[in-house]
Every structure is written in structure tokens, then in C-alpha cells.
Amino acid sequence: MRLITRNTDYAVRALSYISRQEEKVISVSELVEKIKVPRPFLRKILQILNKKGILVSYKGQGGGFALAKKPQEIFLTDLIETLQGEIKLNECLFKKMFCPDIKNCGLKKKIETIERYVVSQLKSITIASLSNNGCKTHNC
Amino acid sequence: MRLITRNTDYAVRALSYISRQEEKVISVSELVEKIKVPRPFLRKILQILNKKGILVSYKGQGGGFALAKKPQEIFLTDLIETLQGEIKLNECLFKKMFCPDIKNCGLKKKIETIERYVVSQLKSITIASLSNNGCKTHNC
DNA sequence: GACAAATGATACAAGTATGGTATCATTTCT
DNA sequence: AGAAATGATACCATACTTGTATCATTTGTC
Secondary structure: OOOOOHHHHHHHHHHHHHHHOOOOOEOHHHHHHHHOOOHHHHHHHHHHHHHOOOEEEEOOOOOEEEEOOOHHHOEHHHHHHHHHOOOOOOOOOOHHHHOOOHHHOHHHHHHHHHHHHHHHHHHOOEHHHHHHOOOOOOOO | OOOOOHHHHHHHHHHHHHHHOOOOOEOHHHHHHHHOOOHHHHHHHHHHHHHOOOEEEEOOOOOEEEEOOOHHHOEHHHHHHHHHOOOOOOOOOOHHHHOOOHHHOHHHHHHHHHHHHHHHHHHOOEHHHHHHOOOOOOOO
């Protein structure tokens, strides 16, 4: 059970790298060379982040990707939700089918509490905070 | 990203049902009928729990499964670890390969903190607590 | 002892998610 | 015109989840 999968991890690395450069617009070629991730997969990830308004893209020669927001405004939760789907730890596996009293389910309540905590913690992590602390080139 | 998968869920239902019966030994046939889960899959799950010492089994006519521990001593973490593997939210995806300073990685530290909280919360959940609260027949 | 009822062991398979590749179209700079 | 970049999209390999199927073994009852 992983909180963060590889596409989110790659996204963090890429965004983190971009945020540390003088030039705003960074090409996929440069990213691939610097953060060592598979090129076609990274392109797919960056295109998704572009559509979601986290990156802006520039086509043509000299083009590439730039941050659409300040690094301190890009939250880890945004990346996880965009690339892995909604953060939802408490999905009841039997829905309305059998469960006679879903509202008072003890397990569900417990997991909802856990989920709220996890989300609040992840929200406190931004690209800015990751770039400034710990390992700068690879956020493992 | 799910904290609890279906096999753990089935295990919870089965153990919870067994804990509420007068008779100690319950057959798979009875469980299948009462908690409505696929028979061969449930058998596989119960066999695993038997090997792990959470259940004891009795072969032959009139046989079945009984709890090997008191309901308040069977923790949700035991079931998750047995059926889904170690609870490990913080797996670094790049290991030693590239990361220059894994010890000080800000993201890793954050996720370790979250993991400790999640595990401590799950440890507070037992078969006993699930049987006594909320929906009794189906722990959704 | 025969038979039925139960679990033990194990191999197989469908469905889904993750991680990744390949290709062609489009835009833009020079 | 041509090169360099992204956009869109189809495809593929692998692993994990969620099962199914089958035969062997044990045990209680007649």
C-alpha cells in the first residue's frame, strides 16, 4: 500500500527541478537528462499537469514547461489527486448491498479520521518545502 | 489507494461473525451463507489466518474454524499485514541509486510521521471493537 | 470399513492498475 | 523549409487483486 506512486514521484522531481532553475521554461530533454526518468512517461505526466493548470507549456523550438503557480502553492495533495486519483482511504467495499447501518459503522468512522489526518499532513507539503529541505536533486 | 483491500475486509467479517457465536467452531459453509462472500476465496483467506495463528482449524465432519485468540487481541494491523503485506507508506522509489542524501529527505520524514500515526490508529482497532460498534453483521 | 463432510494444498485465470513505449499530428522558432 | 518542441492517442508488459477449480487428506457417523 503506497501513499505515493511513481508518477507522482516523477512529477515531484520534475516540478522541484523546474522551480530551482533561473530560466522559467524547461524542456523535457533537459528534465530527462537531469532527473533520470523515462522520457515518454515523463511527457505523459507533464501533459496531464499542464491540463490541470499546474504547468504551462510552450510548443516549438525553445519550448518546454514552466510552473503555472508559485512553488509554495503547489501542494502534494494536488499532484496525488491529479495523478493517482482522489485520496480516499475509507471506501466501503460492500456499499449499500448488505450493510444495514452504514452511518454508524465503526470501522468507517475510524478510517475517515485517519484519512483526514493523512490529507492534512500531505497538504502541508509543497514543491517549495520539498525543494528547500533534504535531498535537493532527488526527492526520495 | 486503499488502506483495506477486499481480503482483509472478508477476514474482518468472518472473524467478527465467529466471535459473536455461541459455538466456537464455525464451518466455511455457515460463513458463506451468513456473510455472503465467495466460498473458495474465503477458504483461502481462512487458511492463511490459520497458518498465522489467528484461527485454529478442525478437519472432518463437524469441523471448521475457531478464533485462536480473544477478539480483543486480534488487531486490524495483524490482518492487514498478513493479507496485504507490511504497512509501509514511505517506500522510497529511487532507493540508493540516485539519492544523495536519503537520511535527510524531507518527504521521507514526513511520510514516516504519517505512517506512524496510521499504524497506531489501526492498532487501536480490534475484532472486539468492530463487533461491538456500528453495523454488526457487515463491517463496511 | 464405507461414506460424507469438512479443511489443506495448489494451480490456474480474469480483471484492473501501474509503469512504460511508440507514433503521428501540430505548433513555433530560425 | 526544416528542426525542435509539445499534443494526442493507441498500445503493451507486469504485478496485484480477486477470484475459481481440483485433488488430497482428515475425521466423525453409520
